Amino acid sequence: MDDSEIIELYFQRSEEAVTQTASKYGKYCYKIAYHILSSREDSEESVNDTYLAAWNSMPPQRPSVLSAYLAKLTRRISIDRFRYRTRDKRRDSQYALSLSELDDCVSGGNTTEEIINVRLLADTIGIYLRL
Numbered sequence: 001m002d003d004s005e006i007i008e009l010y011f012q013r014s015e016e017a018v019t020q021t022a023s024k025y026g027k028y029c030y031k032i033a034y035h036i037l038s039s040r041e042d043s044e045e046s047v048n049d050t051y052l053a054a055w056n057s058m059p060p061q062r063p064s065v066l067s068a069y070l071a072k073l074t075r076r077i078s079i080d081r082f083r084y085r086t087r088d089k090r091r092d093s094q095y096a097l098s099l100s101e102l103d104d105c106v107s108g109g110n111t112t113e114e115i116i117n118v119r120l121l122a123d124t125i126g127i128y129l130r131l
Contacts, residue, residue, distance in 0.1 A: 003066040010058035017058075018051050025067060029074040036078040042085070046078045053077065 001020050009017035029050050033043035050073045063069035 007058065007062060007066060010055065011062075013059070018055060021051060021054060021066075021070070025070050028067065029070055032071055032074045033078040036075065036082055037085075042081055043078070046074060046081055049077045050074045 001024065006017055006020045006024070009020060026047065029047045030043055033046040033050075034040070037043050037046065050070060053073045054070060057073075061069075
């Protein structure tokens with residue numbers, strides 16, 4: 001099916017438009033998403049989100065090159081998903097880094113209990129040696 005016919009199906013709000021888009025450009029969109037995300041599940045989800053974005057944006061917009069339009073949507077959606085996925089990891093690593101920096105600030109000295117135990121042991125050894 002020709003791109004102009006697929007676009008016309010979108011304007012008619014026919015669900016066949018999504019089916020034709022998936023059969024003609026599904027692998028192309030998946031390849032773009034996979035190169036960004038490196039995850040099969042996330043790539044498939046991004047491609048499905050691309051179909052939804054095309055469905056929602058097509059009636060007001062009429063792309064001149066459907067493949068480029070779908071590539072732009074897929075790239076944008078995949079990059080957003082990548083940023084979302086890596087955002088939590090970055091926050092966790094910053095948290096661990098902050099804790100490791102605090103290790104230098106916190107006293108590495110003995111606790112009060114350890115100090116008392118050392119003094120008691122020293123006193124006991126001193127009494128034993130004096131006998």
